[in-house]
Amino acid sequence: MANILFYISLFLIWLMLLYHMFLAQGGYLHFKKFSKVIPEWEKKMEGDLPFVSIFIPAHNEAVVIAQTLKAMVRLTYPKDCLEVILICDNCSDNTKEIGESFAKDYPFIKIIETEGPYKGRGKSTALNYALLHCKGEIIAVYDADNTPEKKAVWYLVMGLLNDSKAAAMVGKFRVINATKTWLTHFINIETICFQWMAQAGRWNWFGIATIPGTNFAIRREIIEELGGWDESAMAEDTELTIRVYNLGYHIRFFPAAITWEQEPEVLGVWWRQRTRWARGNQYVVLKFLGKLFSMKQKRIMFDIFYFFFTYFLFFFGVIISNGIFIVNFFVDLNLSIGNVAVVLWGLAFLLFLTEVMIALSIEKDQLTFKNILYVIAMYFTYSQMWILLVIYSLFLEIKRVIFKEEHKWYKTERFTIKGGK
Incomplete structure (x- = not known):
């Protein structure tokens, strides 16, 4: 029995590793060609541009919100076609006051506060509230710790204007505090791999990308047809992705649109954030798995x-x-695989190292000797922490279903960042 289980587990591990190598190659191919369309696409940006509403959901974000709003002011998208809506959701700090100080100088910045059943219920509910108070044809979403580059929204809109079958356009995000701690070094590597493997790789091979929690734009008519964001979903982005595809549209990954975001600098904050992500994705899987073969x-x-x-x-x-x-x-389990297991584990490690190095090579100045050392350490530490986290998240999600508990939204703790992009 032990031998059978061991062979099954090795098969599952190697299947995932080989698939990610396949995605890494697709990501590199997408990197080589995605920008070639820009000169032609820019022609559609010469006339009247659609009105864009940028949503920034915020719950006690006083530490970072000024930096985010400064980035919004620097956006090159025409300000007469733009409104930036800061959604103050049950804030007890001075997030609102900071926002109002910007609104005095920049009329395109607006401050709203959630009320009634929309108040204090998490990101999805705050976004749905803003949807009732905006006038944009296109809705863009940024987290409160994000500093998008000047042309980020410009590129997102450009993509939508040139791809009529795209319901949403998603950009790339990078880690602004990547070198702050050992943890942010790991997260930076993880983030780069996600962008170029999970996003670019899947788009290149299958025409599939996932809406992230930030730096994306979606057509208003689509989000309204879908009834807004799922307020029960802790991973509202993944859940929305599946409903968009089932409607008959696709989501395009366009890495020309770049934002910089803050990541957890201490383990406790990381654990709570990633637990929410894992539980959210587990919720999405269980929600749609039973509908797998009936989807359009x-x-x-x-x-x-x-x-x-x-x-x-x-x-x-x-x-x-x-x-x-x-x-x-x-205990001697009489494993017949013997020394072959050691060889397979060694090869698995080399394959992991190779696919991560491919992803790092795409980003300027990221394939360094120091980062390679971090990747090696990451395999034996950070990756193993993910195993414990997923087990813990699954336990919490099963408990929630059994006892019919409501989802509780955890807001990621922010840190003051000096300098930045």
């Missing part, structure tokens, strides 16, 4: 299965293989 857009079935594989099967394989390997030190 068949290619999104592949993505739902990918999330199911990632948050259930793959981690099951890792846990089983690690468990058997440890138990075999104390």
Whole structure:
């Protein structure tokens, strides 16, 4: 029995590793060609431009909101076609006052406060509230810790104007505090891999990308047709992605639109944030798994299965293989695979290192000797923490379903950043 379980777990692990290598190659191909369309696409930006509403959901964001609003002021998108809506959601600090100080000098910046059933219920509810109070044809969303580059919104709108089948255009995000701590070094590497493997790779091979929580633009008519954001979803971006595809549209990854965001600098903040993400994605998988074969857009079935594989099967394989390997030190399980297991683990590590290095090579100044050392350390520490986190998240999600608990939104703690982009 131990041999069978061990072979199954190795198969699941290697299947995921090979798939990510495939995605890394797709990401590199997308990197080489995505910017070639820009000269032609810019021609549609010469006439009347659509009105854009930028939503910034904020709950006690006084530490970072001034820097974010400064970035909004610097945007090159015409200000007569733009409104920036700061959504103060049950704030007890001076987030609103900071926003109002900007609104006095810049009429395109507006401050609203959630009220009634919309107050204090999390990001999705705040976004739905803003949807009732905006006038844009296109809705863009940025988290309160984001500093988009000057042309970020310009590029997002450009993509939508040139791709009629795209319901949403998503940009790239980078880590502004990447070198602050050992944890932010790991997150920076993780983020780069996500951009060029999960986003660019899937777009290149399958025409699939995921709406992130920030730096994306969506057509207003689409989000209204879908009934807004799911207020029960802790990963509202992933949930919205699946509904958009099922409507018959696609989501395009356009890395010319860049934003810089703050990441957790201490382990406790990271754990709570990533737990919310994992629980959110587990919720999405369970919500749509039963509807897998009835969905109109068949290619999104592949993505739902990918999330199911990632948050259930793959981690099951890792846990089983690690468990058997440890138990075999104390109890002879008569594993027939013998030394082959050591070779496979060694090859798996080399494959992991290779695919991460491909992703790092795409970003300027990221494929460094120092980062390679961080990748090696990441394999034995950060990646293993993810295993524990997913187990813990699954436990919480099962408990929530059994006891019919409501989702509780955790707001990521912010830190003061000097300088930045």
